Amino acid sequence: MILGAPENVTEAASTRPGGHDVHSGLGRAAEPNTKRAMVLYALGALIGLGAAGYELLTAQGTVTRSVPAEDLALINQQPILRSDFVTQLESETGLPFEKTSRQEKLRVLDEMVDEELKVQRGLELNFAETDQDTRNTLATVVNHQMIAEVVTSQPTEKDLVGYFEAHRAQYHSPGAMTVCDLALPKASLDVAAQAQRAASAAASLRAGTPLQQVQKRYELANANSCENNFYFAIKIHLSDKLFAVAQGLATGAVSDPVQMPDGVHILQIVSNLAPAPESYSDARDRVEGDYKDDHEARVRAGTMSFLRHRANIMIAGDYADYQIYGSRP
Amino acid sequence: MHVSWHRSNTAAVAIAVLAALICTAALLYWHRTSAEGARLLMAVPEEIRSHSDLNHFAMSRGRAAFAQYCASCHGSKGQPDPLRGVPDLRDQDWLYGSGRIDEIQKLILYGIRAGNSKGWDLASMPAFATPNPYTRYSTPALTPQDIDDVTEYLYSLQNSSADLIAGARGRKVFYSQSRGLCWDCHGDHAQGDRAIGAPNLTDRIWLYGDGSRRSIRASIAGGRGGSCPAWIGKLSPVTITALAVYTQSLSRPNPAQAQRTPAHD
Numbered sequence: 340m341i342l343g344a345p346e347n348v349t350e351a352a353s354t355r356p357g358g359h360d361v362h363s364g365l366g367r368a369a370e371p372n373t374k375r376a377m378v379l380y381a382l383g384a385l386i387g388l389g390a391a392g393y394e395l396l397t398a399q400g401t402v403t404r405s406v407p408a409e410d411l412a413l414i415n416q417q418p419i420l421r422s423d424f425v426t427q428l429e430s431e432t433g434l435p436f437e438k439t440s441r442q443e444k445l446r447v448l449d450e451m452v453d454e455e456l457k458v459q460r461g462l463e464l465n466f467a468e469t470d471q472d473t474r475n476t477l478a479t480v481v482n483h484q485m486i487a488e489v490v491t492s493q494p495t496e497k498d499l500v501g502y503f504e505a506h507r508a509q510y511h512s513p514g515a516m517t518v519c520d521l522a523l524p525k526a527s528l529d530v531a532a533q534a535q536r537a538a539s540a541a542a543s544l545r546a547g548t549p550l551q552q553v554q555k556r557y558e559l560a561n562a563n564s565c566e567n568n569f570y571f572a573i574k575i576h577l578s579d580k581l582f583a584v585a586q587g588l589a590t591g592a593v594s595d596p597v598q599m600p601d602g603v604h605i606l607q608i609v610s611n612l613a614p615a616p617e618s619y620s621d622a623r624d625r626v627e628g629d630y631k632d633d634h635e636a637r638v639r640a641g642t643m644s645f646l647r648h649r650a651n652i653m654i655a656g657d658y659a660d661y662q663i664y665g666s667r668p
Numbered sequence: 669m670h671v672s673w674h675r676s677n678t679a680a681v682a683i684a685v686l687a688a689l690i691c692t693a694a695l696l697y698w699h700r701t702s703a704e705g706a707r708l709l710m711a712v713p714e715e716i717r718s719h720s721d722l723n724h725f726a727m728s729r730g731r732a733a734f735a736q737y738c739a740s741c742h743g744s745k746g747q748p749d750p751l752r753g754v755p756d757l758r759d760q761d762w763l764y765g766s767g768r769i770d771e772i773q774k775l776i777l778y779g780i781r782a783g784n785s786k787g788w789d790l791a792s793m794p795a796f797a798t799p800n801p802y803t804r805y806s807t808p809a810l811t812p813q814d815i816d817d818v819t820e821y822l823y824s825l826q827n828s829s830a831d832l833i834a835g836a837r838g839r840k841v842f843y844s845q846s847r848g849l850c851w852d853c854h855g856d857h858a859q860g861d862r863a864i865g866a867p868n869l870t871d872r873i874w875l876y877g878d879g880s881r882r883s884i885r886a887s888i889a890g891g892r893g894g895s896c897p898a899w900i901g902k903l904s905p906v907t908i909t910a911l912a913v914y915t916q917s918l919s920r921p922n923p924a925q926a927q928r929t930p931a932h933d
Contacts, residue, residue, distance in 0.1 A: 408706035409905030420905075421709065422777055423786070425770045436770060437712050483783035491782050491897035493741055493752065513797050513889075515812045568811045571799045623751070624890050 411448065414455040424451060485642045486635040494630055502630045503619050509629075510622040514570035517609035518585050519550060520577060521559040524602045537596035537603040544593040544607055565609060581606065586613075705906035713769035716913050723913065730914025733907050737899070738915075746918040750883075753876045753894035757918045761873045763865045764788050767919055773912040779898030780865070787898055790864040791853050795891030807849060810888070814841045818848065819885045825858065825870050826879065 410418040425436050428447045432439050466473045494502075503510065521540065523533050540557040544550070554561060566576060574582040584594050585606050594606040619626070644664070652663050704725045708716065717723045735744065743749070746757030755763055764780070765771030778787030794801035796810040810818070821838030824830030842850040842858070851858075853866040860868035867875055876892055877883020899908060 407905075408709035420777075422770065422773050422905075422908075425713065426774050426786075429770070435714065435768065437714055480785060483785075487783035487898065491779060491895045566811075567813050569797060569809065572809055572811070575799075624886065624892075 412452060414452060415459060417455060417459065419448075419451050419455060424448065427451060482639075486638055489631055489634045489638055492631070492634075494627065499623065499626050499630055500619060502633075503622065503626045506626075506629070507616070510617045510625065511614040512612075512617055512621075514612060514614035515568065516570065516573055516585065516611040517565060517567040518573060518577070518611075519561070519565035519607040519609065520581065521550075521554060521561060521605045521607070522599075522602045523557070523596075523604075524560055533603050534596060537605055541593050541596060541605050544605070550607065559605070565607075567610075570614070577606075585611075708909055709905055713773060713909070713912070716769060716909075717917070726910040726913035727917060728910075729907060730910035730912075730917075733903065733911050734914055737903065738911070741896075746915070748875075750874060750877055753892060755875055756873070757915060758920055759873065760919050760921055761868070761871065762862060762919075763860075763867060763875070765862055767916060769909075769912045769916050772915050773909060775896065776903075776908050776911055776915075777898065777900045780896040781893055782895055782898040784898040784900070788865055791866060792893030793887060793891045795889065796848070797889035798891070801891065808847060810841065810848060814838075814847065815885060815888050818842055818850065818888055819881055822858070822869055822884050823879075823881050826872060 406413050407418070409421060411421050411424045412419040424447065427450075428439055428444060429436055431447055432443050434443075461470075461473070467477055468474075523537050523540075536557050540553050540559060543553045543556070550565075553559065566573065568576070570582075570586070573585065577585060578599070580599065581597060581604060584597055585608060588594060588606065588608045588611060590608055590610045592608045592611075594604075594608075597604045597606070647664055654661050654663065704722070708722055708726055711719070711722055716726055734742075734746075741749070741752070741754050742757055743754075748754055748756035755761075760767065762771075764775060774786075775788065778784040780788040781792065782789075791804070792802075794807060796815060797812075799809060801807055801809050817834050817838035818841050819838065820831050820834040821836075821842055824832065824835040824838075841848045842854075853861060853864060854869055855861050855866065858869040860866050867873075872879065874883070875894075876887055899911075903911070
């Protein structure tokens with residue numbers, strides 16, 4: 340591009356001693372050729388538009404002409420990562436990568452190419468819609484993907500302490516007891532006799548008579564052998580009603596007879612360690628787990644809400660009462 | 669006027685030349701880095717550190733990436749955090765694999781329990797003091813006595829002051845076919861299984877806690893399952909490979925680091 344000289348330079352040149360025109364070797368002093376510039380601009384724009392149009396209308400998507408360094412192969416532009424190849428090769432051969440033979444390497448590559456082709460074929464055949472196994476796997480994977488960031492996040496101690504303080508009531512030791520459950524089978528006596536015998540057995544236990552003696556004397560069955568366990572396990576083994584009775588008894592106590600469908604039960608509490616509130620340091624692991632669980636639930640709910648609002652969901656008339664964006668029925 | 673025009677013209681040319689030089693330098697630098705990156709990616713992973721130029725490139729890039737992305741959990745030098753179950757990257761005790769670069773690379777790519785099906789997620793430590801200790805398959809809870817006994821058994825593997833009678837009971841639970849099933853993950857001799865990330869329970873290296881009865885019991889009762897993010901798609905392949913090389917370099921064959929003084933209750 341010839342820089343146009345301002346007029347005063349042209350004048351100065353033309354008025355030099357001797358009247359010599361310093362620009363004579365270059366012809367007349369350059370003036371902007373507007374018409375030529377516009378033609379060049381238009382030509383450039385046309386060429387650019389033409390190239391873009393050609394690529395747009397004829398493109399098969401973004402096409403890479405060579406295999407990127409991190410990949411071993413591109414199958415219809417889908418990569419097979421070198422890292423995945425190494426993992427599969429070592430897994431199949433049981434050998435470190437550098438000790439595998441060329442033949443083994445090529446064989447595994449061949450398998451991976453086949454696998455990729457099958458996957459792409461599956462996508463073409465729309466198995467995500469028609470094959471239940473594929474659907475199940477996809478849904479599971481997406482489920483995991485939704486919460487991946489939360490799962491691997493590291494909440495700060497401040498966040499965890501705050502969560503602990505807000506949910507302090509749910510953090511306590513599990514509670515454990517050792518309980519002996521004795522039973523008078525239902526069919527053994529009539530109701531009145533049963534009640535009488537059970538009351539006598541309870542009184543004997545309270546008086547300090549050893550358990551085996553009381554069992555023998557009153558012909559009691561040891562319905563569940565004396566068990567030392569956490570509250571949640573005792574509750575399952577005893578039933579809710581009996582557990583409620585046991586929970587309220589102190590160490591060494593004996594319950595009154597309890598009528599159950601299978602007979603009359605007496606509970607002897609050998610030890611009862613009730614749940615106790617825990618400090619943050621004792622509960623920290625569970626606090627972190629619960630904190631993340633809450634966060635995961637919010638992320639899941641938020642993601643599903645986003646997917647629903649983004650989707651075009653149409654429901655048949657006979658289920659018009661279904662709420663697409665409402666809470667689950 | 670003539671002088672000012674000449675000066676402005678000269679200045680414009682100088683700026684253009686400088687800009688061209690900078691662009692050229694940037695282009696050359698980018699090309700060189702890309703070429704080095706490509707060489708790094710195509711190299712046999714375990715041989716990278718034996719090539720000084722590749723190693724230098726990887727270490728430089730890996731160090732910077734470690735400081736930016738990994739140090740928040742792993743510390744500036746790969747030091748452990750027993751409160752959060754962050755392992756010591758400076759020793760040679762590997763939870764997953766054997767410390768090969770391609771193994772570390774895979775771990776960085778796909779994570780641990782990070783929701784990626786190619787990542788490490790084959791097992792986690794059940795919470796035996798809960799109604800449903802394990803989500804992966806059904807296994808019964810342990811009683812408080814069982815947990816105490818297994819704790820004592822594991823404590824006895826490294827401490828002579830353990831209660832041997834309780835430890836013997838605990839050993840039965842550890843190797844039981846119906847309760848605990850601890851051997852299934854931790855191996856026939858409690859020496860761990862690197863194929864699934866189950867720690868060796870016979871060495872003095874503790875992922876969580878300090879090897880005291882209290883911390884062992886907490887692991888058995890409450891379960892464990894730490895995680896590491898999957899960086900695929902977030903970091904470039906070159907950065908991930910460089911990180912793998914750098915991480916391996918942190919590991920030193922130092923017996924003093926591999927040994928821990930036994931914990932005392």
